[in-house]
Amino acid sequence: MNAREYNFDGLVGPSHNYAGLSFGNVASFNNVRSASNPRQAALQGLAKMRELAARGYAQAVMPPQGRPNFRLLRRLGFSGTDADVLARAWREAPVILACAYSAAPMWTANAATVSPSADTLDGRVHFTAANLNNKLHRSEEYVQATRTLRAIFGNGDRFVVHDALPPVPAFGDEGAANHTRFAAGHGAAGVEFFVYGRVEFDPSAPAPKKYPARQTLEASQAIARLHGLDPARTVFASQNPDVIDQGVFHNDVIAVGNGNVLFYHEQAFADEAGTVDALRRALAGVEADLVPVRVAGSQVPVADAVASYLFNSQLLTRADGRMALVVPHECRENAAVSSYLNGMVGSGGPIEELVEFDLRQSMRNGGGPACLRLRVVLTEEEAAAMHGGVIMTETLYARLVAWVEKHYRDRIEPKDLADPQLAIECAAALEELTRILELPGLYDLS
Structure with missing residues (x-):
């Protein structure tokens, strides 16, 4: 079956800022409360998308989420006009205000877990938005992520976008940052690889001591069931808890796979030999040979x-x-x-x-190239069935660069999150973006 891997890169939003909210993410913590440059951030991401598209890779854009999250702020007791809400949150709970302004949705590897049609029981592409319930600033992303995925992949004959798993500790789900697919080719039947950090219902299972393990085995198993995956072609493995405590908050910080290649650090998994052997045996079932590149x-x-x-x-x-x-x-x-x-x-x-x-x-x-993209394998028919306005072209690139230069600031400091004008600017930018990407009604910013 002919298929291509589309990389959906997160378009950095106009409120890109450094709040250091992600305990366990060393890079994020190291730059807490420093000044950011949203314009530069967005242009850097767009340049990557453009270059990879020019090299012949299938490239698409995942639009940013609405910020600030006024619904979150109002649910937590901040009332009045939007300006009142921002002023009081800044005065009484600046960390919560920073959560409402989180730039983290730019990392679309956390947006969802995706299983291509070659792997699923019903022959459709399955998506499950990640609940990201380990951190307040990410715990509501699944609402817009699900809405966005359903806008882009709305053809029910080809795609299924599931609701996120229950947002409780037992089903902590971090999306594709802990999921990899291996196959002889993108269109071939493959092996789906889920990596977890802890086991909710087995207190004797290994777990980190310093930093939280964000992905549970129970969440990974639930997604495999939802997506209708063949157990013989599904592998679950435990992260090494010691490397989680060294800042490896997701598996994609210590390993990456593609095709039949696993590029990984020797300390990535709790049982390195067992994990590699399980992948090798599963791939043999789809007539592919695992090629491990061990560092x-x-x-x-x-x-x-x-x-x-x-x-x-x-x-x-x-x-x-x-x-x-x-x-x-x-x-x-x-x-x-x-x-x-x-x-x-x-x-x-x-x-x-x-x-x-x-x-x-x-x-x-706190995010590199792999954090910025969600991999979606699509056949020609599936690609034709998705919304085409998000596919990266030279024309779209030029329009998005002009949009960024029009709407984005070149500097945001922590105190700027209290500025009502920043919220107005963000809303205006996203309203125009829906027209550029031809996605009317994408946002509910009420």
């Missing part, structure tokens, strides 16, 4: 992997069947990582090419 701690310590986001890179299949690794510039600024990459490329392994991008604004907020 030893002696080559790249975990701290360097986290600082550079080496594994939070995109692994893409080129037209010639070889693979390209899309990395942030920070990988070249870290001596251990840069040395490893120099030795890897051209060594005869499956990764043939490095593609580097300046994503400094995203990196400072």
Whole structure:
């Protein structure tokens, strides 16, 4: 079956700011309350989308979510006009105001888990928006994420967009940041790989001691059931709790997969040998051979992997069947990582090419190239059935750049979140964006 992988990159919103809300995300915490540049952040993301589209990869845009989240603020007791709400929240609970202004939806790897039609029982593409209930600032993202996915993938004959799992600790779900698909080709039947950080109903299971484990086994199992996945082609594995405590808050900070290749750090999984063997056996069932690319701690310590986001890179299949690794510039600024990459490329392994991008604004907020994109495998018929206004083209790129330059500030400091004018600017920007992307009624900002 002919199919392509579409990367839906999150378009950075006009309120992009550094609030340091994500305990366990070292980069986010390191830049807490510093000044951000929303215009630069959005333009950096758009430049990446444009370049990858020009290289022949299927590229699309995931629109930002509405900010500030006035519904959250009013539910928490802040009342009056919008200006009153912002002023009181800034005065009495600035952290809650920062949560309402969170820039985190830009990382669409957390938006949902996606299973292509080649893997599902009913032959449709399945989506489940992540409930992200581990953090207040992310816990309401699923409302708009579900709304957006249903707007883009509204054809019920081809797509199913499930409601998010119950937003309780037992079903903590972080989306595709803890999910990878392996297959001989995008259109072939594949193996879906779920990585979890803890087990809710087994207190004896390993768990981190310092930072929270955000994904549960129970959530991963529920999504596999919802999507109608074949148990013989579904693998569950535990993260290494020790690396979670070193800042590996999602599996995509320590491992990335594509096709039949798993690029991973030796400390990624609680049972490295067992995990690799389970994937190898499952892939054999779909006539594919797993190609593990293992990075030893002696080559790249975990701290360097986290600082550079080496594994939070995109692994893409080129037209010639070889693979390209899309990395942030920070990988070249870290001596251990840069040395490893120099030795890897051209060594005869499956990764043939490095593609580097300046994503400094995203990196400072705790997300690299892989965080910015949601992978959606679509056949030609499915691609024709989705909303086409979000597909990246030169025309769309030019319109979005002009839109960013018109609406985005070049500096936001923490105190600016109390400015009613910023909220007005954000609403005006999103209203115009719905016309550009041809998605009327996308937002409910009441």
